[in-house]
Amino acid sequence: KQTEDDPSCPGPLIVVSNRQPYRHEYEDGGGTNAAENASDRSITVDEPAGGLTAGLDPVVQQTDGTWIAWGDGDADFDVVDEDNCVDVPPDEEAYTLRRIDLSEEAVDSYYYGFSNRVLWPLCHGFPDLIEDRTNDFEWYRTVNERFAKAVADHANDDTVVWLQDYHFALAPRMIRESIPTGATVAQFWHIPWPTVSTFQHCPVGGRILEGLLGNDLLGFHVDRYVDRFLDCVARYLPAATVDRNRRIVRYGGETTRVVATPMGVDAESHARTARSTDAETFANLCSEYGIPDDGTIGLGVDRLDYTKGIPERLTALERFFERYPDWRGDFTFVQKATPSRTEIPAYQHHGELVRSEVERINRRFGTDDWQPIVYTEDYLEEAELCSLYRHADLMIVSPLVDGMNLVTQEYVAASVDDTGDTLLLSDRVGAHELLGSHAVTIDPTDVDDFAERIGHALAMPAHERRHRMDVLRDRVFDADLDRWMTTQFDWIRRIHTGSESQRTD
Numbered sequence: 001k002q003t004e005d006d007p008s009c010p011g012p013l014i015v016v017s018n019r020q021p022y023r024h025e026y027e028d029g030g031g032t033n034a035a036e037n038a039s040d041r042s043i044t045v046d047e048p049a050g051g052l053t054a055g056l057d058p059v060v061q062q063t064d065g066t067w068i069a070w071g072d073g074d075a076d077f078d079v080v081d082e083d084n085c086v087d088v089p090p091d092e093e094a095y096t097l098r099r100i101d102l103s104e105e106a107v108d109s110y111y112y113g114f115s116n117r118v119l120w121p122l123c124h125g126f127p128d129l130i131e132d133r134t135n136d137f138e139w140y141r142t143v144n145e146r147f148a149k150a151v152a153d154h155a156n157d158d159t160v161v162w163l164q165d166y167h168f169a170l171a172p173r174m175i176r177e178s179i180p181t182g183a184t185v186a187q188f189w190h191i192p193w194p195t196v197s198t199f200q201h202c203p204v205g206g207r208i209l210e211g212l213l214g215n216d217l218l219g220f221h222v223d224r225y226v227d228r229f230l231d232c233v234a235r236y237l238p239a240a241t242v243d244r245n246r247r248i249v250r251y252g253g254e255t256t257r258v259v260a261t262p263m264g265v266d267a268e269s270h271a272r273t274a275r276s277t278d279a280e281t282f283a284n285l286c287s288e289y290g291i292p293d294d295g296t297i298g299l300g301v302d303r304l305d306y307t308k309g310i311p312e313r314l315t316a317l318e319r320f321f322e323r324y325p326d327w328r329g330d331f332t333f334v335q336k337a338t339p340s341r342t343e344i345p346a347y348q349h350h351g352e353l354v355r356s357e358v359e360r361i362n363r364r365f366g367t368d369d370w371q372p373i374v375y376t377e378d379y380l381e382e383a384e385l386c387s388l389y390r391h392a393d394l395m396i397v398s399p400l401v402d403g404m405n406l407v408t409q410e411y412v413a414a415s416v417d418d419t420g421d422t423l424l425l426s427d428r429v430g431a432h433e434l435l436g437s438h439a440v441t442i443d444p445t446d447v448d449d450f451a452e453r454i455g456h457a458l459a460m461p462a463h464e465r466r467h468r469m470d471v472l473r474d475r476v477f478d479a480d481l482d483r484w485m486t487t488q489f490d491w492i493r494r495i496h497t498g499s500e501s502q503r504t505d
């Protein structure tokens with residue numbers, strides 16, 4: 001239940017996200033497809049996976065708001081009304097979940113196409129991986145239009161619309177033009193924003209910027225992305241007025257405030273879960289994956305994505321085992337990788353590369369009773385993940401670029417024992433601005449130096465490791481998910497109530 005200190009929204013909240021907060025399923029494990037005899041089968045609703053969804057739920061409930069998301073097949077269920085709306089969560093103070101039903105072609109073009117073959121590589125600085133396929137942008141525009149129309153159906157003069165992420169770059173302006181002027185439109189961009197020279201590779205850059213400048217408030221994780229966004233607007237939209245000091249853009253009759261608000265995790269919850277995991281959970285994981293439970297354990301947890309720097313990390317580990325042979329048999333690196341976007345060739349090639357590198361390194365150094373790298377793509381329950389976080393002596397987070405990287409903060413929050421675990425952190429992730437000073441900083445592409453730093457981290461005196469982890473924990477608990485939402489809603493409130501003067505002169 002909400003308390004006075006919890007994040008709160010100044011008007012009825014409409015959240016727009018690609019993924020839905022709740023999924024319905026048939027209890028007998030019949031999956032998510034509505035069958036002919038659906039009425040004979042009981043339907044269950046899963047719990048939100050945690051993180052942003054779990055954090056936002058109470059705010060949407062409190063304002064009797066609406067959540068609009070892609071239905072991902074669930075629109076077929078007979079629990080929804082004719083507008084594809086369903087009340088969630090069940091048996092509690094409910095809000096409306098409106099599911100947008102998308103055809104296979106729409107998903108292929110909007111999600112696997114323009115969102116993840118153009119915007120994702122563009123924003124992460126991989127212009128060579130951009131695949132600009134015919135019709136993908138047109139579908140992206142159509143899907144944005146459908147979401148914008150759904151927002152207009154639910155909006156009134158006091159509404160706050162909060163869009164999540166890069167799947168909706170065009171929707172803000174469409175929404176702005178179709179809902180009452182008293183309503184506020186805000187968006188959080190969870191991934192990095194590219195430099196001007198990378199942004200020039202966007203086939204429709206001007207339209208993306210115009211769309212985003214339909215927002216009253218646009219949030220990024222860190223200052224660097226805000227500055228780059230303002231650079232791109234100044235460069236590619238000459239008609240825009242950019243006030244760099246106040247971080248305000250005026251364009252097309254709209255005024256957009258651009259802010260940096262780094263996202264956090266529910267640190268308490270990760271610490272609680274980590275504390276509640278018993279020794280047996282960890283022992284089971286060790287025996288299942290062949291992890292020696294008496295040695296030193298390093299850990300990496302990532303989606304299997306080319307931005308996460310996994311091949312470079314493996315090369316650095318290989319160099320480390322070359323140079324520090326004494327650690328062979330004693331240090332084991334556990335890499336948990338979650339396959340994602342496997343329909344896209346760049347992801348398939350990347351997955352193959354990672355698997356073959358793991359095999360090669362294990363063949364090179366492995367013995368009958370020890371493998372240097374334990375690699376798994378299995379799904380892990382939160383308790384298992386937190387157990388790994390808790391028992392790992394060293395965590396490597398080495399993306400080539402990453403908007404924030406929540407895994408870093410989850411690891412720190414779950415390091416509940418006073419054993420002085422160590423964090424190696426890439427200087428190219430948003431989280432480095434928060435935690436870089438007390439982590440061991442790495443340049444993920446300089447694999448020789450990276451290998452040295454693994455050796456250095458493992459040899460660090462216990463008192464230094466403990467001190468660093470104490471500071472990291474303070475920061476992660478201070479800048480947690482609640483703090484992030486409160487900051488977002490404070491900005492929204494200022495704009496919504498007009499106390500932050502930014503409307504067009």
Ligand code: ADQ
Pocket residue numbers: 051190191263301302303336337338378379380381382385402403404405406407408410
């Ligand atoms: P991601 O690129 O997905 O997020 P990240 O921030 O690390 O990266 O978040 C991943 C989440 O998935 C974490 O909460 C993690 O616990 C969870 N996860 C990963 N593997 C899992 C597994 N096997 N089982 C269960 N859970 C698993 C994008 C941006 C980031 C940005 C976030 C939030 O790319 O830069 O930090 O959004 O804004």
